[in-house]
Structures are given as C-alpha cells and as structure tokens.
Amino acid sequence: MNKQILEKIREKREFSQLPEKDIEIAFSHYENRQTSEDEKVKLTKELLRKVFSAFISQKLLSLKNKEPEWILRKHISTRERLPYYEKIYQRIFTDDKKASVIDLGAGINGFSYKFFNEKINYTAIESVGQLVELMNFYFKQNKLGGKAIHLSLFEKEKVKEIIREQKKPRIVFLFKVIDALESLKPNYSKELISEIVPISDKVVVSFATRSLGSREKFKAKRNWIVDFIKENFNVLDDFEIGGERYIIFGK
Numbered sequence: 491m492n493k494q495i496l497e498k499i500r501e502k503r504e505f506s507q508l509p510e511k512d513i514e515i516a517f518s519h520y521e522n523r524q525t526s527e528d529e530k531v532k533l534t535k536e537l538l539r540k541v542f543s544a545f546i547s548q549k550l551l552s553l554k555n556k557e558p559e560w561i562l563r564k565h566i567s568t569r570e571r572l573p574y575y576e577k578i579y580q581r582i583f584t585d586d587k588k589a590s591v592i593d594l595g596a597g598i599n600g601f602s603y604k605f606f607n608e609k610i611n612y613t614a615i616e617s618v619g620q621l622v623e624l625m626n627f628y629f630k631q632n633k634l635g636g637k638a639i640h641l642s643l644f645e646k647e648k649v650k651e652i653i654r655e656q657k658k659p660r661i662v663f664l665f666k667v668i669d670a671l672e673s674l675k676p677n678y679s680k681e682l683i684s685e686i687v688p689i690s691d692k693v694v695v696s697f698a699t700r701s702l703g704s705r706e707k708f709k710a711k712r713n714w715i716v717d718f719i720k721e722n723f724n725v726l727d728d729f730e731i732g733g734e735r736y737i738i739f740g741k
C-alpha cells in the first residue's frame with residue numbers, strides 16, 4: 491500500500507507496530523470512497539482501534555516489569571477470564587500427553603502460562619507488536635518455554651507453517667478473535683478454521699456470551715459460527731464459563 495498513508499496510520503503508538511497486511515485490509519474498506527485522504531485515514535484508524543486496541547490498557551504499550559496477574563488485569567479478555575483459567579484449561583487438556591498450544595490472536599494470554607501444566611509447549615501469534623514483546627520478555631525473564639510471534643492472522647500460509655512446525659498433539663486457540671477477523675474480512679474465520687483443522691488435533695474457539703460491561707446476552711449473533719463448526723467438524727466439548735463460550739472440536 492501507499493507508504494505515506496501507512497506511515498500516517500502508524501504515527502499513533504497503538505498502531506505503530508501493526509503488520510502492513512492488517513492496515514492494508516482495514517484501509518481497503520475506505521480506499522474507494524469519494525472522500526479526502528485524511529478522512530479515509532481517520533476511518534481506517536477507527537476500524538483498527540475497534541479491532542486491535544479497544545480492549546487493552548494503554549499501559550500495556552510500554553514495556554514494564556510487572557507481575558503476570560497485573561498484566562492479565564490490563565486486558566479485558568484476560569481480566570474476565572482470570573478466575574476461571576484453571577477450570578478452562580482442565581477442560582481443554584484432557585490427557586497427559588505433552589501438547590503444543592498455538593494461540594492465535596493471543597493478546598496477552600501468554601501470561602496465563604502458569605495455569606498450564608508443565609507439559610505445554612506454547613506459541614502465541616499476535617499483530618500488536620508491543621504485546622508480543624511483553625510476552626517474550628515475560629517468558630525470557632521467567633525462563634519459561636513459551637514464545638510469541640509478531641504476525642497477522644491474515645498471513646494464512648505463514649500461520650499454517652508455524653502450526654505445522656509444532657510437535658503433535660497440536661491445540662489451536664482462537665479465543666475471542668473471530669469478531670476481529672470478521673470486521674476486517676468477512677468469512678475469513680471460516681476459511682482459516684477450515685485450513686487449520688486438518689493440521690491440528692484440537693481447535694478451541696471462544697466468544698463472549700454477553701457484551702462487555704453489560705449482563706445482556708447476545709447469543710443470536712454468534713449462531714453462524716456455532717452452526718458452521720457443528721456442521722463441518724467433530725465437536726468434542728462445548729461449555730460456558732465466566733461469560734465466555736468455548737467450543738472444542740477436531741477433524
């Protein structure tokens with residue numbers, strides 16, 4: 491894409507490390523509008539904010555040496571999940587084998603590492619570079635085996651290559667990330683899921699069952715993804731904990 495526009499968008503700290511691919515897709519929504527370039531840049535930033543930074547505290551964007559629980563509370567998704575991690579991971583890791591977790595659109599979920607048993611080989615993939623640095627800093631400082639990779643999930647072939655490089659059994663997480671993918675590229679999550687299921691042992695998709703900050707349920711909106719999974723794959727478990735529904739499935 492046009493480098494000048496790219497730079498304008500990256501001037502904002504929260505977007506400064508976003509992969510070009512994500513910015514390009516966001517900009518393509520407005521590229522052909524009959525409006526000024528400034529307006530297109532403004533609209534692109536609004537969309538990027540919704541997808542990449544609405545749920546994180548700005549404090550996370552500057553690297554700090556903080557306790558994992560402090561960090562987990564600075565992101566809406568992990569904060570809401572914090573009391574339930576043990577239960578959730580118990581349901582996902584049902585056997586004793588050493589498994590590889592590939593956490594797609596991880597946010598800062600790598601900070602939940604201590605809730606895994608010892609046997610997990612953890613890889614996070616995330617577009618927000620600052621969150622990737624934060625997780626890698628934590629893994630290194632605590633001599634943990636996890637790693638985080640700075641990559642857009644729209645780089646599908648690279649994502650698949652990373653999954654294939656991990657030892658089996660492979661468990662792929664897509665926690666609260668479907669909405670983000672759909673708002674940039676409708677139907678992309680179906681395509682991505684269809685291509686990662688054959689190279690994974692289990693895939694776990696989650697989504698919020700109530701809107702952030704409100705008790706209100708919005709079940710109907712998510713039926714399409716549930717139907718898609720049920721129609722095409724083998725559902726192994728399906729449960730709701732802490733306002734989040736998890737569907738575990740495989741080939």
Ligand SMILES: C[S@@+](CC[C@H](N)C(=O)[O-])C[C@H]1O[C@@H](n2cnc3c(N)ncnc32)[C@H](O)[C@@H]1O
Nearest residue numbers: 542567595596597599616617642643665666670
């Ligand atoms: C609502 S957060 C959920 C974070 C984490 N999965 C969790 O549940 O704790 C969505 C995350 O997906 C990331 N994300 C969205 N679109 C992405 C993309 N195309 N490639 C990589 N990461 C993406 C965002 O930056 C954000 O960290």
